[in-house]
Amino acid sequence: MKLVAVNKSKEKTLMSIFSRFQNIKQSLPFELFVGMRYTRAKRRNHFISFISLTSMVGIGLGVAALIVVLSVMNGFQEELRSRILGVASHLQVTGANNVLADWQSVASKVQTAKHVTGTAPYIMAQGMLSNGQAVQGAIVRGVLPSQEGKVSDLAEHMRAGQLADLKAGEFGIVLGAELAQSLGVILGDKVVLMAPQGQFTPTGVVPRIKQFTVVGLFQIGMYEYDAGLALINIEDAAKLYRMGDNVSGVRLKLDDLFLAPKISRDLAVVLSDETQALFLTDWTQEHANFFRAIQMEKRVMFIILALIVAVAAFNIVSTLVMAVTDKRADIAIMRTFGASPPSIMAIFIVQGALIGVIGTVVGAFFGVLIALNISTIVPFIEHLFNVQFLAKDVYYISELPSHLLWGDVLTIVILSFLLSLIATLYPSWKASKMNPAEALRYD
Template sequence: MVAGRYLRARRRDTFISVIAALTMIGIAIGVATLIVVMSVMNGFRDELLSKILGLNGHFTAFPIDQSFTDYEDVKLRLEEVDGVISAVAFVEGQALATGAYNSAGVAVRGMSMEDIEKLPLLVSSATLGGWEDWNALDGVAIGSRMAHQLGLSLGDPITIVTPRGIQTPFGSTPQIRSYPVNVIFDVGMVEFDSFFVFMPIQAAQDYFRMYSEVLREGFDELPLMATDEEIDDAYERRYQATAVEVFLRDPDATWAIQTQLEMAAGRPMIFTDWQRRNETFFSALQVERVVMFVILSMIVLVAAFNIISSLVMLVKDKGGDIAVLRTMGATRASIMRIFCMTGTAIGFVGTLAGFVLGLILAINAESIRAWVSEVLGIALFPPEVFLLSSLPSRVDAFEVSVVLVLALTLSFLATLYPAWRAAQYDPVEALRYE
């Protein structure tokens, strides 16, 4: 009851009440800021992880030798390993893509429709066109940002140039071919939407000359003056792949399953998992999360110091009341509890307000970003810098609990010294000049 009376403002206590109100606001802002920032960083990590692992496997297996013609058999063997969802083979190479208005360096990846269907993120992201008859059509799929950059739309030709062309007595000639755009996709990640060109795997194998020609059985030798048709009939093309990607049920189980995959491959291959490929990137994100949490916790700490100052002022103002309570039989512990409850109540109300405000902001982060960008006329969190086309946010219950416990603990600790000082008041000295 006494602690509650001290929290309610009276005319002569207005200044102290204003300090207490500002302290509550400071704690609320600190708690809300921590919740919003941690939620947005969680959203960034989850979104990047889902996009990266949605198109890139948890393992990428590269052949040690150059004649990777048995990639279909390797795929089937890897998919039989317990814990593996699927395996896809692909052909990949660097090239220059030219459209109606511009040119850009791209990564050309050849995949069969059977393997593309194992990538739900890519299949569902088609905004124009479709993947029907993918293997039969001699076309490509490009991202929406690449289409905008090159000035291309559905059905327009895109010219792809690579220096690895046909060998002649004068050197290698560039390989230049044009393909119609059959699919325009929007994954939502700038790296994929502006850099990757997908085409049927056999078209990519022909384009990058990923095959070897071997003499068919029964053709021990060819006539000296053999025609082109006879040469084509005599030789068989054995197509190769660049690598195989493996998708796991548990992305964090890479270390436990790598040995099984190496044995199941049936041939020497180098396996690299997604953690090693993106180690620097995700380590930087983790360090940033920890640093941001520590820095923003200082806001709550400063607000907790304000609790100390407001309680010290309250104790000074209530010196006579403390002396009267002591003469009426109140113990030092009782006096200490009164002021601990007063300060903790300030911290509790501020923490509760910050919790509600933080949840509202974190859940509606993207809507708020879009509204602020529209009002100010500037691009907040531009996708070219932050890699994502929207501001993701994911509220983690454990992290929110840590923030609330931290705020309440600091608020309680801040009350101990002023409450202890109040408990040490000598009634005789306090009432001498009353």
């Protein structure tokens, strides 16, 4: 076979690499050493370095964007959940036709159950509120002020007055801020509450009407409640809606809201000896569609932003294809020195994987940094450019919430690394199949 002259500078460089490798071969594998050497080396073709840098930056931006966006969506989900469950119950026990007799017995049984931290009775009904010409429909909830704080956070969201002002027999009412604004009332004003259940008189069916005094205003930050919920004392509700000693049900608060479905099943066994028909519902059933929509949106955003990482990762293919072409003489020399095709393939896998690892680590660092400090960064940007991303008169959540989950970060990092690794396989395989004689013939 005709010998091919080898470029003296390349031979000298490769001999230097092998000489250095012999000194450290006990601590570092050959493939890893050469792959790292190629990553650090100054290339004749600066375009390859530019593509490598672009790939790193793209992977870093994609990883950082994924972490920040998912953290913000987690923050919104947690914020909305806390606001909804600040009014709604984690779990509730109701009777047939919205009537529960002997609620004290039911409450005493469920109170001793594991994970239950508080119970409170309630009466739920619909009503029509009016003040002059202003008329507004609302959900009327009769509560026991002394126990309501055990199952809801309403007391923490009072803008005026307090729940304790709902005293039995005084017919006081606490309105949501939006509902009060619609009716045009403030603290101390009178509103008329009309119950849909009528009473029979010689002149026909007449709706039950009672005048209430506004003793408090609350604002949760959810329009559904702020514009459509009114609270009255449970005894006043029982008189107005003729419930007697009955209530609509018992509301429960749990120490872990995510255990609500399991605890609901457990309580069904505990209450199985009750003579009256009981129904148990938890917050995941009442607001299932809402939270399912948020979760679906989060998944879609993950897929869309993951494509950014995928596009950047597959830029590594271009980088390695050009690197293999640039290093074909080096590959041939290493093959003549005894390097096997799997070793050549591993060298370029290491080179491409390093690009992905560096981009992933840098992106994860900045993504976590931004996600943890977004409450500081966003106000600074708003002040700097004199803009407001979430206007208070449009959105109830005027601050951008963020909740970083390390599980999300780990998933994103693993995904980015795997995409980078997959992108190295084809060009590395092509390098391992290169014929040394053909590579040296034209060099």
